[in-house]
Amino acid sequence: MKVRELMTGDPATVDSNATLGEVATLMKQQDCGSIPVVDGGRLVGIVTDRDIVVRAVAAGKDPKTLRVTEVMSAGPITIGPDEDVKRAEKVMADRQIRRLPVVENGSLVGILVTAQIARSENESTTGKTLKEISAPASGKGSHARG
Secondary structure, X not given: OEHHHOOEEOOOOEOOOOXXXXXXXXXXXXXXXXXXXXXXXXXXXXXXXXXXXXXXXOOOOOOOOOEHXXXXXXXXXXXXXXXXHHHHXXXXXXXXXXXXXXXXXXXXXXXXXXXXXXXXXXXXXXXHHHHHHXXXXXXXOOOOOO
16 A cells, blocks of 8 residues: 555645744644644644644743744655555654655655554554554664654
8 A cells, every 4th residue: 555545635734934833723723743844845844742842832932932943853754655655654663753744756745644554454563553653762763753
């Protein structure tokens, strides 16, 4: 199965000038925990609900004025829409990420999340995949938080 068959196409995005307050509102409206940051059609980062809480709120910064670029993960790990879902699973497990932006020719075309993979698999495979993604990194350099 190809990534494009499971991904959410045309995900909600923000540009790098957005405030964290705007991002949080969009997350609530979209019922999601991450928002890709796109400038000129190009993916430049991803911001998660955890980024907002840990890097802004817990640090005493004002989410109404703080720009997304201050807390986002720049240059996130991505995958192509024609890659196999098993490859996406491996990338997510190896990097311990739960959300994987899908990029084609440099442009964001979708996002793949673990729940989409889980719904497409049988129970024993799903449990293994989620365990690998959620397990503490043992010497692995994780890139972006899930």
